[in-house]
Amino acid sequence: MKQSNVQRLAILSALAAMFALPLCARADDAAATFKAKCAGCHGADGTGSAMGKKLGAHDFTSADVQKMSDAELSDIITNGKGKMPAYKSLTPDQVKGLVAYIRTLKK
Numbered sequence: 838m839k840q841s842n843v844q845r846l847a848i849l850s851a852l853a854a855m856f857a858l859p860l861c862a863r864a865d866d867a868a869a870t871f872k873a874k875c876a877g878c879h880g881a882d883g884t885g886s887a888m889g890k891k892l893g894a895h896d897f898t899s900a901d902v903q904k905m906s907d908a909e910l911s912d913i914i915t916n917g918k919g920k921m922p923a924y925k926s927l928t929p930d931q932v933k934g935l936v937a938y939i940r941t942l943k944k
């Protein structure tokens with residue numbers, strides 16, 4: 838009897854991990870994608886690297902960027918704008934994650 842309780846607990850923990858992990862992975866994914874693909878111009882903190890600022894990137898922590906709608910941000914990420922390259926290979930979920938990540942940079 839004791840044994841089966843332990844087994845049941847193990848199965849429950851495994852199930853919990855299976856459901857919880859993808860949720861954590863998503864937030865980590867966005868942060869990792871941002872670091873890999875975006876930080877070169879926008880800076881790890883979103884305020885913009887020297888190169889990004891020269892190209893015309895705006896400070897993600899500023900009201901100017903934060904007042905843009907999710908749809909506008911997604912559109913710029915997917916289709917590019919000015920010197921901002923288009924990222925058509927990102928899935929809609931990845932773009933959503935990046936927009937959510939940009940929202941966390943708000944001052």
Ligand code: HEC
Pocket residue numbers: 871874875876877878879889892893894895896897902910913914918919920921922924935939
């Ligand atoms: C080669 C440099 C470069 C890279 C890499 C880059 N961007 Fe940009 N990004 C820009 C520039 C320049 C602008 C300003 C475009 C304009 O308004 O003309 C911009 C604009 C934006 C904007 C609109 C707010 C603003 O600053 O005007 C968002 C949102 C954005 N980028 C997100 C991203 C994300 C997310 C990534 C990574 C997937 C990324 N960018 C990668 C250069 C870059």
